[in-house]
Amino acid sequence: MTALLIRSLLFSLVLLNAASLACAQPATPKRWKQAAIGVTRAGTEIPVWLNSGAGNPKSQRNRMVVIGGHDGSTASTNFVQQLVERANTSKPNPNNGTAFIPKVFPDGLSTDLALTAGKGYPPGKGFYDDAAQPEPRYLWRWVGMYGATLVVDVRAGKTPGYWASEHADADQLAKLLAATPFTNKIEAPPADDFVRQLAEKGVEDVGRVPTLLLHVSSPVAAPEVEAIAKLLASFTPSKSPAWDEIIWRERRTPEQIAASLATVYGHDLKQVAYIPALAVIGRQRIAVELNDQKEQESLKQLLAPFLEGEKSPVPKSGSEHAGHLLFAELAKRSEGKDRERWIELCRAAADQIFDKDGKPLKLMPSHNEMSDAVFMATPILCATGKLTGEQKYFDAAVGHFRSMKKLCVREDGIYRHSPLDEAAWGRGNGFPALGLAWALSEFPEDHPAHGELKKEFQNHIAALLKHQDSFGCWHQVIDKPGSYREFSSTCMIGWALKRGIDRGWLDKGTHQPALDQAWLAAKHRIGPKGKVVDICTGTGKMRSLRDYYDRPAIWGVDARGGAMALMFSTEMMDGTK
Structure with a gap:
């Protein structure tokens, strides 16, 4: 009985010591940190995840923005959040300046607004005092000034698929998405859609940005997340007039x-x-x-x-x-x-x-x-x-x-x-x-x-x-x-x-x-x-x-x-x- 008690006490001490050591270990530092691109009418910040080089476009040729929740769907938000988690645990890439905006509408969208989400661009006025939806205004100008080389807009769809703008390097995308759930090409969105306006006209005098529209499954499927994570890590950006303009200004x-x-x-x-x-x-x-x-x-x-x-x-x-x-x-x-x-x-x-x-x-x-x-x-x-x-x-x-x-x-x-x-x-x-x-x-x-x-x-x-x-x-x-x-x-x-x-x-x-x-x-x-x-x-x-x-x-x-x-x-x- 005494021997059993001693063994039990020793085992407890070992567990306690292990727990103490585990607590003492520093947490893995996150390379992407949360900031904000705007604020809703309710005062909720619209989150964005940025890495340490976000403020220096010249140092990052792979400068992408990945957007979720533009359609008000939980699936697209969860998809982008999982991409953030993968980015924080992946091998560091100094050229990767991807920014993640998991939820454009953090307070949610009513059913009627969800039907038109992603459309109505560019916003003509209301920067940033629109009484109904300031979120698209914040998103539009923030993305414009980021100097992105590619913007990826993730939305929920019936089946996985993609649409790429004219200058998004369709051949490279097709190769990277081959043998993934995203082999299906979807129809072009309406002319006033965010991805169309950004790619075809651009934001004010900054210029156009190549865009990629993704439809993802609901609930989120791990193979789809894996495919896009690999794409973000290996995609070589094509010409981006917005990035070129920002770099010209910088010089x-x-x-x-x-x-x-x-x-x-x-x-x-x-x-x-x-x-x-x-x-x-x-x-x-x-x-x-x-x-x-x-x-x-x-x-x-x-x-x-x-x-x-x-x-x-x-x-x-x-x-x-x-x-x-x-x-x-x-x-x-x-x-x-x-x-x-x-x-x-x-x-x-x-x-x-x-x-x-x-x-x-x-x-x-x-x-x-x-x-x-x-x-x-x-x-x-x-x-x-x-x-x-x-x-x-x-x-x-x-x-x-x-x-x-x-x-x-x-x-x-x-x-x-x-x-x-x-x-x-x-x-x-x-x-x-x-x-x-x-x-x-x-x-x-x-x-x-x-x-x-x-x-x-x-x-x-x-x-x-x-x-x-x-x-x-x-x-x-x-x-x-x-x-x-x-x-x-x-x-x-x-x-x-x-x-x-x-x-x-x-x-x-x-x-x-x-x-x-x-x-x-x-x-x-x-x-x-x-x-x-x-x-x-x-x-x-x-x-x-x-x-x-x-x-x-x-x-x-x-x-x-x-x-x-x-x-x-x-x-x-x-x-x-």
Whole structure:
């Protein structure tokens, strides 16, 4: 009895030790990690699985997207999920940049909508505020910007089969699918089907992508999954105009991008507000960089009415306060009476922070309690202080910033847009990043508050880096990955990173990778003829997270997006030679 008890105890100890060792073993790392391409009306993120190279199209010639659930079927979703599991346990392939979107409609589809799922492309409007189905909008633009070499759309069918678009390399597909359950060719889908529109017309100005439509069994059959897993591992992609376009954009220099943008933006100054003013600043920087005398003469004529006194704008809004940064930049390049005139115009904005007795107000008028005001007021105050040598402007800038911090900085270091809601709007964080970096550029190091402002800038950047996505972007709502990748905030934060690294406020080793990825993302989203991708329209104080999700995203020529693109590209010129 005693011997039996001892053996039993020893056996239990062995099992316990084995279990402990098993628990101590690190889990096999997953090479594909979950992110999001969008968000449903219910607030559910639309999942996507990406590998580590997703943000660098140039490094991955096999850059495919596999989509499930487009038809609302459980079978297609399960099929793609099984492909994800296989990808995570297969031998690593550095050229394989396949992204998996298992469930386009994570909240499900009603019966009537399921009948039309996959059709009605391209979406004509509603990016990304469509009241019924934002999911197709998110999918359409996300796939377009991925730079895919092949898109595979998996749907449930009566029998397994496939349809391939014209440029999907039908011969190679036929060979790879021979002796598999997918030997049957199915009829071409309707002209407005996702796979037809993507292959025949493409997304906006990015270009066409070869497509493959698969019909799979319900329930999922293992041989079918095995066949497609092998296809994804061995398929050599054919020509993809979308991939070619993305790579062409990536290869451009900052000077080339800025020069192209300057043909579209920076030619209008009817209102001295921040959007046209920043565009003019960017246009002037590239004209000087390239020693373009014709451009410089054109700019001289544009600015002459302000220099000669025909126009003496007095700001009536925060946007116009920031617009006067143009005059500060011009003052730096000028001498004598010209310099005095530009400084006079700077004072017209900066002096509004003082009351009738010359005492600084806690906040610049027109702040509207929005985080935008960190940029709208702080830099022009600091720039005017540097130009005049008067400390009162620096002191007022510090007071203004401290008041804005109390209103808008959250405990996690990110800015809420306003006290109306906790949502961390993308551009509502781009403004403080850009604003503090610009202000520090003008701020004297021997001022008692210099260290404070620098630390606030560093803290904000550190908080923002946690939310930069795999592609280098920041999103419409900074800490909500399902919100769309927002272009202007990415440019503004990228500009701040570049300035911070160059001036020594940010450690290069820590921050250069984030800057490199942000610049790559911006290059991908700056197209020909001044077109830019997914800029949030003008936005005031919103009352809910949903309000920020629903702010329209512009793809095309956009003054705000173009100005920020010019600022970022001209900032990136420094140190590129």
